[in-house]
Amino acid sequence: MKKNIVVCVTGGIAAYKAADLVSKLSKKHNVRVLMTRDALQFVGSETFKILSKNEVYTDVFTDEDKPMHIEIAKWADIFVVAPASANTIAKLAHGICDNMVTLAILASKAKKLVVPAMNTVMLENDATQENIKTLKDRGLDILESDCGLLACGDIGKGKMPDPERIIDRIDYLLANKDLKKYKILVTAGHTVEAIDPVRYISNRSTGKMGYHIAKKAYNRGADVTLIIGPNDLDIKDSFNIVNVVSSKDMYEAVNKEFVDADALIMAAAPADFTPANYSPEKIKKEVDESNDIKIKKTEDIIKSLKDKKEGKVVIGFAAESENVIENAKKKLVSKGADMIVANDITLKGSGFKSDENKVSFVYKNKNATSFDLMKKSELADIILDNLAELLKDRKKN
Ligand SMILES: Cc1cc2nc3c(=O)[nH]c(=O)nc-3n(C[C@H](O)[C@H](O)[C@H](O)COP(=O)(O)O)c2cc1C
Incomplete structure (x- = not known):
């Protein structure tokens, strides 16, 4: 069954991988994309507009005649923040909602999957780790980053997992648990x-x-x-x-x-x-x-x-x-x-x-x-x- 998936793209090098994720998800589901302003430095919104066949929102104030953050918050079965920057994770952990991504997420009761992607030192920083823990404790699902050669040249943890792994996790989170107990x-x-x-x-x-x-x-x-x-x-x-x-x-x-x-x-x-x-x-x-x-x-x-x-x-x-x-x-x-x-x-x-x-x-x-x-x-x-x-x-x- 088709689900309503909101992919939130934030300002990280892995933003280009989100295009592949949206392309794959759109073949099976209804997809809408939200981007932070800094995400636009890495990939253009037009790519996501074409792939999702939906308008892409970045600003809280839109030309629509209704508050789009509430509209999208209610529409969603799941929010997928991929890549999730350290900055956006911090904002989510503290309820800061000064852009379309963080605002729509704060306004929604839908499931949330956060996919951190960043430099290893940024990921391992106590501030980031505490923010991730806060999100986990509140019931958000966090997908572990992969290890490997990062775009900055360092080798370590922080790579955004492949779209297939993210889609597997989305499938898991959205599936009806009718075989539980067996x-x-x-x-x-x-x-x-x-x-x-x-x-x-x-x-x-x-x-x-x-x-x-x-x-x-x-x-x-x-x-x-x-x-x-x-x-x-x-x-x-x-x-x-x-x-x-x-x-x-x-x-x-x-x-x-x-x-x-x-x-x-x-x-x-x-x-x-x-x-x-x-x-x-x-x-x-x-x-x-x-x-x-x-x-x-x-x-x-x-x-x-x-x-x-x-x-x-x-x-x-x-x-x-x-x-x-x-x-x-x-x-x-x-x-x-x-x-x-x-x-x-x-x-x-x-x-x-x-x-x-x-x-x-x-x-x-x-x-x-x-x-x-x-x-x-x-x-x-x-x-x-x-x-x-x-x-x-x-x-x-
Ligand atoms: C070239 C470049 C690459 C960056 N890559 C990342 C990254 O992979 N992960 C991350 O968390 N931040 C990264 N940053 C920092 C974020 O872009 C920055 O914290 C930004 O404010 C994030 O904003 P947003 O969370 O609203 O998208 C990078 C910055 C630059 C200039």
């Missing part, structure tokens, strides 16, 4: 089944789908544990992450975490087969040209939980290349799952490696639902809507 276990990615120290059997699952589900479940208030195979994802989240390598590791981790979980979403693609014998030495190609690698079946993780799932919800995934719904139905029954997310891996742009997926949901007691191709992040929320329903039904029974 422990949700999510698996993601592929596993690696070693043949010898250098070779292995694996598959193309990237872990993106499961990662999006874990992230969204966390945003929706759940106590999340993500069990994930080797991956290239840039995971910096605050939920519990268990890294595994082989399908045996994943089997053990899931069985351990499942004990006190309310739900499992098995989005991982653990290998179905593993080498029957691991060779601790690299197998020499000269040894035996006809050397067959003997494989054996791995433990089926969902099936292994069939008798332990009393009162829990289990959602599985099925990557199918033919008869998608019929095969998913068979899988639902044989694995004792409550719902299967079936995807047709033969479709271009869907499934492994892609950021999008085209899936059908197969349930126990109702007809399957098919969806159009959509972003994995959007699909994650729809899967979690279904999980929330299944968890509610579980409570009723």
